[in-house]
Amino acid sequence: MRVLFAGLMLFIAAPAFGQDAGQTQFVSTCSACHQITGKGIKGAFPALAGDPFVLGDPQALIATVLNGRGGMPAWKGELDDAQMAATITYIRSTWGNTAAPVTAAMVAAERTKTTPTTTQSLQAH
Amino acid sequence: MALSRRTFIEKLAVVGGMSLAMAGMEALGFGFASAQAAPPTLTGRGKGTKVVVLGAGLAGMTAAYELTKAGYEVQVIEARSFAGGRCQSARKGFSHTDLIGNTQVCDFDEGLYINHGPWRIPYHHRSTLHYTKLFGVALESFVNDNDASYVYMEKGAGPLAGKAIRKGQLASDLRGYAAELMAKAAAKGGLDLPLTPNDRDKFIAYLVSQGRLSPKTLAYGPNEGRGFDIPHGAGVDPGPGKLSSPFALADVLHSDTWKALEPLGDHEQQLTMLQPVGGMDHLAKGFERHVGQLIRYDTEVQKLVQDDKGVEVFVTDKDGKTGSIKADYCICTIPLSVLRNLDIAVTAPFKAAMAGPAYAAVNKIGLQMKRRFWEEDHFIYGGHITTDIPGIGSISLPSTGWQGQKGVLLGYYAFGAEAARISAKSPADRAAFAVAAGQKVFPQYAESFETAFSFSWHLAKYNLGGWAEWSEDARATAYPVLCEPNGRLYLAGEHLSYLGGWQAGAIESAWQQIGRLHARVNAA
Numbered sequence: 001m002r003v004l005f006a007g008l009m010l011f012i013a014a015p016a017f018g019q020d021a022g023q024t025q026f027v028s029t030c031s032a033c034h035q036i037t038g039k040g041i042k043g044a045f046p047a048l049a050g051d052p053f054v055l056g057d058p059q060a061l062i063a064t065v066l067n068g069r070g071g072m073p074a075w076k077g078e079l080d081d082a083q084m085a086a087t088i089t090y091i092r093s094t095w096g097n098t099a100a101p102v103t104a105a106m107v108a109a110e111r112t113k114t115t116p117t118t119t120q121s122l123q124a125h
Numbered sequence: 126m127a128l129s130r131r132t133f134i135e136k137l138a139v140v141g142g143m144s145l146a147m148a149g150m151e152a153l154g155f156g157f158a159s160a161q162a163a164p165p166t167l168t169g170r171g172k173g174t175k176v177v178v179l180g181a182g183l184a185g186m187t188a189a190y191e192l193t194k195a196g197y198e199v200q201v202i203e204a205r206s207f208a209g210g211r212c213q214s215a216r217k218g219f220s221h222t223d224l225i226g227n228t229q230v231c232d233f234d235e236g237l238y239i240n241h242g243p244w245r246i247p248y249h250h251r252s253t254l255h256y257t258k259l260f261g262v263a264l265e266s267f268v269n270d271n272d273a274s275y276v277y278m279e280k281g282a283g284p285l286a287g288k289a290i291r292k293g294q295l296a297s298d299l300r301g302y303a304a305e306l307m308a309k310a311a312a313k314g315g316l317d318l319p320l321t322p323n324d325r326d327k328f329i330a331y332l333v334s335q336g337r338l339s340p341k342t343l344a345y346g347p348n349e350g351r352g353f354d355i356p357h358g359a360g361v362d363p364g365p366g367k368l369s370s371p372f373a374l375a376d377v378l379h380s381d382t383w384k385a386l387e388p389l390g391d392h393e394q395q396l397t398m399l400q401p402v403g404g405m406d407h408l409a410k411g412f413e414r415h416v417g418q419l420i421r422y423d424t425e426v427q428k429l430v431q432d433d434k435g436v437e438v439f440v441t442d443k444d445g446k447t448g449s450i451k452a453d454y455c456i457c458t459i460p461l462s463v464l465r466n467l468d469i470a471v472t473a474p475f476k477a478a479m480a481g482p483a484y485a486a487v488n489k490i491g492l493q494m495k496r497r498f499w500e501e502d503h504f505i506y507g508g509h510i511t512t513d514i515p516g517i518g519s520i521s522l523p524s525t526g527w528q529g530q531k532g533v534l535l536g537y538y539a540f541g542a543e544a545a546r547i548s549a550k551s552p553a554d555r556a557a558f559a560v561a562a563g564q565k566v567f568p569q570y571a572e573s574f575e576t577a578f579s580f581s582w583h584l585a586k587y588n589l590g591g592w593a594e595w596s597e598d599a600r601a602t603a604y605p606v607l608c609e610p611n612g613r614l615y616l617a618g619e620h621l622s623y624l625g626g627w628q629a630g631a632i633e634s635a636w637q638q639i640g641r642l643h644a645r646v647n648a649a
Contacts, residue, residue, distance in 0.1 A: 029542075032225065032549035032584065041224050043466045044589050071462055071484045071583055071590050073541040123269075123394050123509070123519070124487075124540060125243065125592070125626040 022090030038095040049095035062110040081107040165640035167195035169647040180458035182210020184631035186412035201420040209409030211242040223584040231578040239491025240405040241580035250629035260411025269398035271508025281381030301345035304336025385511035428468040462589035481603025484590025488544040490579040492536040498569035548581035592626030
């Protein structure tokens, strides 16, 4: 089981290192919900492949990744401008998606409109 | 008409019985508990009225239990093969498949378990405690704070960063230094406070006591509260032992370890904390013993329609067979994260309000250790290791089975973005991640690790998140809409309370809604 799994991870992770930071970031950060295939999980997590929102207005998309929405956490405290730009560019240009890249400057501009994350208590429930 | 407090409470007693009057007293500041103490008294007509309850979690089973007692005909629809909702415990044989497709079957040794859902009951959650008592669920202390536990912060700077430091030592040093600074300033009249000389002396005496300062010099230094490098003991050797030396204030400040110290926990985290003996699911089983015969398991809700005569719920069982249940009213406890994807006949504003809250990504992992090294080698009996290692949050040591051979500890309890990241890993890799992190704090961690069970609430099909998270905006706009019935549909659950994520929120929300439903039935 362990051996089988190690092989699988290698298969998923290998192209990420060679290809680009956006893919690496996507695999580690987004794929639990949106899936490696970008198809999401029906009734739970939206598909990114072919999704009009992903392919549309980059400002709205950046704002959503920064601030979170529904079940999606806010990523503004986790990803810097370059990481977020690379990740969003990746989802806009993979699985048949062909939308324009997003730059770190565009993320930085949206970030100025957000409020910083408030500190959470150490224990939740 | 102006009401005095007294007449108001008397009126409550007439309308809702003593329990509501008691709750009224709390609301007016006569008590201190936030939680409602007892279920509403459902006197009057209930007989013959049919209620379908969606979800056999604590909210659903509370509604079923209380309504049945009042004579209602109740049927409960539950998607899972067991009752409890999020009130679950994983022990040997417990199986879970997440939305990614990872299947885990828990293989802890007999007698060991992890509460991967709710795990503690605050002393003032009298609603939860009402049912633990009623159903004979044995409780024990949950160690929610421990002076001996470690703080491990690796993002800070200086000699204390990346080191496991006893929480009690940090507390002593920080409070001591702060008290010293303030006491010395106060003694010189340097504090800009409206103090008479007599006030000032009392204030300094308080600071000397709080910081264990020298009454003469007002300096903070080695003291028994902080503890020993060589513990005191018998005879002349070790005899008095040797007191430990405080860390330098600047080292503590720059290490970030002070972030682990809270003056008092939040209201819900204060002592005393309790847990059911043997696992939180004993509470669910207590309910199930009384309402289990009303529950239709393995049955998914697909659609709900309603008119001014009643409701009809369309369901599918695990073999794909469809059916429907008709009732006069519906109490729906399905989390909004799931409910908003179902075909539910409600008004447009109600439907829009269901999109209001976010749902928290939440991870937990239980790690079975072949030896209780945290007790044997580190003298830590329960409590939490606070750390800033991303994805860990806290490592929590079991408050049960002390001095046994093996134990299951909580390897991480993390939320939000960090949790989403870790959940993308396979169960084996989640365990490897958790073990590597714990190894930084305890040298015995990796060599003691045997087996793991991990759970991600956002990847659980019938939950899609650990709990509802309300923004201030959504609380003001969507929340009040959802607290009202929509036609013959009443929502209940932790998401419709200010006790979000707590079992008390689920129970008290159910109490409130059945009280209103009952009033409506009796007014009809």
